[in-house]
Amino acid sequence: MGRYTIRRLLQMIPVLIGTTFIIYAMVWALPGDPFSGKCGQRPCPPAYVAEMTAKFNLNDPLPVQYFKYLVNLLQGNFGESFSGRPVWDEIMQAFPVTFRLALIAIIFEIVIGISAGILAALNRGGFWDNLVLISTLIVISIPVFVIGFLAQFTFGIKLGWFPPTVGPNATVYELLLPALVLASLSLAYVARLMRGNLTENLRADYVRTATSKGLSRQRVIGRHAVRNSLIPVVTFIGADFGALLGGAIVTEGIFNIRGIGGLLYLSIRTREGATVVGVVTVLVLVFLLVNLIVDILYGAIDPRIRYE
Amino acid sequence: MSEHLLEVDDLYVEFRTRDGVAKAINGVSYTLDAGETLAVLGESGSGKSVTAQTIMGILDMPPGFITGGEIRYKGSDLLQLPEKERQKIRGAEIAMIFQDSLSALNPVFTVGDQIAEMFQVHRGMSKKEGMKRAVDLMEQVRIPAAKERVKDYPHQFSGGMRQRIMIAMAISLDPAVLIADEPTTALDVTVQAQIMELLQDLQRERNMGMILITHDLGVVAGVADKIAVMYAGRIVEDADVLTLYGEPAHPYTEGLLASMPRVDTKGEELYAIKGLPPSLLALPPGCNFNPRCPYKQEICLREVPPRQEVAPGHGSACHFWEEVYRARTDSAS
Numbered sequence: 001m002g003r004y005t006i007r008r009l010l011q012m013i014p015v016l017i018g019t020t021f022i023i024y025a026m027v028w029a030l031p032g033d034p035f036s037g038k039c040g041q042r043p044c045p046p047a048y049v050a051e052m053t054a055k056f057n058l059n060d061p062l063p064v065q066y067f068k069y070l071v072n073l074l075q076g077n078f079g080e081s082f083s084g085r086p087v088w089d090e091i092m093q094a095f096p097v098t099f100r101l102a103l104i105a106i107i108f109e110i111v112i113g114i115s116a117g118i119l120a121a122l123n124r125g126g127f128w129d130n131l132v133l134i135s136t137l138i139v140i141s142i143p144v145f146v147i148g149f150l151a152q153f154t155f156g157i158k159l160g161w162f163p164p165t166v167g168p169n170a171t172v173y174e175l176l177l178p179a180l181v182l183a184s185l186s187l188a189y190v191a192r193l194m195r196g197n198l199t200e201n202l203r204a205d206y207v208r209t210a211t212s213k214g215l216s217r218q219r220v221i222g223r224h225a226v227r228n229s230l231i232p233v234v235t236f237i238g239a240d241f242g243a244l245l246g247g248a249i250v251t252e253g254i255f256n257i258r259g260i261g262g263l264l265y266l267s268i269r270t271r272e273g274a275t276v277v278g279v280v281t282v283l284v285l286v287f288l289l290v291n292l293i294v295d296i297l298y299g300a301i302d303p304r305i306r307y308e
Numbered sequence: 309m310s311e312h313l314l315e316v317d318d319l320y321v322e323f324r325t326r327d328g329v330a331k332a333i334n335g336v337s338y339t340l341d342a343g344e345t346l347a348v349l350g351e352s353g354s355g356k357s358v359t360a361q362t363i364m365g366i367l368d369m370p371p372g373f374i375t376g377g378e379i380r381y382k383g384s385d386l387l388q389l390p391e392k393e394r395q396k397i398r399g400a401e402i403a404m405i406f407q408d409s410l411s412a413l414n415p416v417f418t419v420g421d422q423i424a425e426m427f428q429v430h431r432g433m434s435k436k437e438g439m440k441r442a443v444d445l446m447e448q449v450r451i452p453a454a455k456e457r458v459k460d461y462p463h464q465f466s467g468g469m470r471q472r473i474m475i476a477m478a479i480s481l482d483p484a485v486l487i488a489d490e491p492t493t494a495l496d497v498t499v500q501a502q503i504m505e506l507l508q509d510l511q512r513e514r515n516m517g518m519i520l521i522t523h524d525l526g527v528v529a530g531v532a533d534k535i536a537v538m539y540a541g542r543i544v545e546d547a548d549v550l551t552l553y554g555e556p557a558h559p560y561t562e563g564l565l566a567s568m569p570r571v572d573t574k575g576e577e578l579y580a581i582k583g584l585p586p587s588l589l590a591l592p593p594g595c596n597f598n599p600r601c602p603y604k605q606e607i608c609l610r611e612v613p614p615r616q617e618v619a620p621g622h623g624s625a626c627h628f629w630e631e632v633y634r635a636r637t638d639s640a641s
Contacts, residue, residue, distance in 0.1 A: 205411035205412045206411065206414040209406060209413065212364050212403070212404045213425065213426055214397070214398035214400055214426075214430060215395070216429075227416055302415075304461070304463050
């Protein structure tokens with residue numbers, strides 16, 4: 001397994017170079033002048049434009065530009081935004097917020113999603129099954145911004161259970177409601193996935209064997225059937241965690257969260273090329289690492305998986 | 309009346325499906341004593357496995373419904389016992405082995421873990437003690453290097469070894485009755501013989517009653533004491549092995565025996581019972597075998613034949629058992 005991990009880590013290098021190059025090329029290839037409107041009402045003085053152009057190597061051919069960027073990156077230097085603020089600082093300010101949000105959302109997915117799935121599978125065709133099926137269908141069909149505004153209005157403003165927006169510190173309590181909104185779609189999928197898997201596994205031969213061993217129904221379901229049903233669910237949740245760490249532009253926007261999604265959105269709007277590339281690089285790295293962890297975890301819960 | 313270890317008495321089971329009611333078991337009775345092997349023979353859908361699952365109490369209910377009969381184990385009717393009591397018997401006193409050992413073992417637990425679970429649940433042992441017992445059992449079913457292999461997963465074993473694990477698990481608590489549901493069907497022939505031999509040895513050592521469910525006449529011959537032949541949810545003939553093979557008194561049994569490949573008929577076309585087994589959703593009236601029976605008369609369409617005593621310990625549910633019986637015994641002499 002050590003060799004497998006090393007190989008996977010090595011595979012990240014070309015992926016990382018490839019993605020950063022594509023992003024880099026695309027960001028700076030956007031038409032228009034990145035320095036227009038940077039100096040208030042007046043056009044920027046030529047001296048400023050010249051200085052900025054030199055600072056971001058914009059006169060070099062694209063591969064050279066990219067190479068210079070990469071060399072800096074490997075030294076841990078993510079560059080600066082136009083205003084002179086280190087990109088790394090910006091990322092480090094936004095990322096912990098997004099990480100907390102994603103973590104709470106994942107906990108919601110695991111706890112509510114899996115329990116709802118189990119409840120539905122054990123009451124197939126009954127009240128709980130139909131409740132889970134219909135409510136998840138509703139969640140899947142409604143766009144997330146509608147759910148977001150609805151939740152904010154109902155629970156944040158009308159009922160006042162949660163703060164309607166998130167302050168600069170982004171405390172766990174403030175993040176509960178946004179995390180639930182963020183988790184809602186995946187939660188619905190997790191519930192349905194769990195329900196389907198468990199329904200199928202309850203009919204599996206090894207469950208019949210477990211019953212014929214004289215085990216109680218709780219033990220048969222809890223230890224034998226649920227365990228096997230979790231395998232695909234864990235994969236889904238793992239991949240989803242990687243995606244959630246990439247920030248959630250819509251949810252962060254609704255609840256005024258200063259997370260990575262908002263930072264990325266703002267940087268694209270203001271043509272902050274260095275910030276966009278820096279953020280994406282970090283996101284790609286995080287996503288790859290999370291996936292690697294999920295794949296290793298996958299082997300721990302399913303012994304039939306072999307790492308070669 | 310002498311009491312048997314296990315007694316299935318006039319059992320009726322049906323499956324209520326969307327397409328209608330499938331009458332899977334229609335009045336099955338048999339008995340089993342300690343140290344005895346009863347082979348239940350029949351083709352797919354004849355109800356042999358459903359009977360076993362009903363004894364174990366692992367029938368899917370619904371769609372399965374037990375509509376009549378008793379299953380007496382050591383005198384008490386299992387079907388009347390509360391679920392808690394049945395759990396104590398299940399696995400510990402009446403154990404079962406399944407056909408496909410790969411799907412019958414849980415893929416995510418080690419084999420030792422799965423065997424040890426028996427001791428943990430029924431005997432309240434710790435996992436560590438259970439694992440020690442698991443190694444002992446794996447040695448008893450002749451798995452080489454049991455100590456190392458106890459921590460392996462089911463998919464790391466060959467089919468024959470996996471079936472040995474199933475057997476080890478089933479015999480772990482010294483059950484009085486062992487039900488083997490086609491234990492060798494998924495295995496190749498040489499391994500089949502080893503597994504049957506193992507089962508027979510274990511049975512003798514422990515004086516277990518064994519119900520061997522199979523459709524393979526060859527497997528039965530060497531192992532069974534008595535045989536019950538099932539067709540469409542009924543026992544059509546029951547006898548001890550020699551009698552049944554030598555002097556069948558039911559046309560279905562006769563057909564089964566005739567369809568066995570034999571060395572002396574090599575090269576000739578194999579005999580086959582014409583027609584198909586009936587749909588359990590729409591059983592033919594009268595004798596269920598009548599559409600395929602060469603002895604069919606008008607009465608077979610009207611009346612279900614009751615079990616008739618051919619000889620002590622030999623019964624046949626055929627209106628014309630005498631003709632079948634005589635045809636055979638005459639040609640033999």
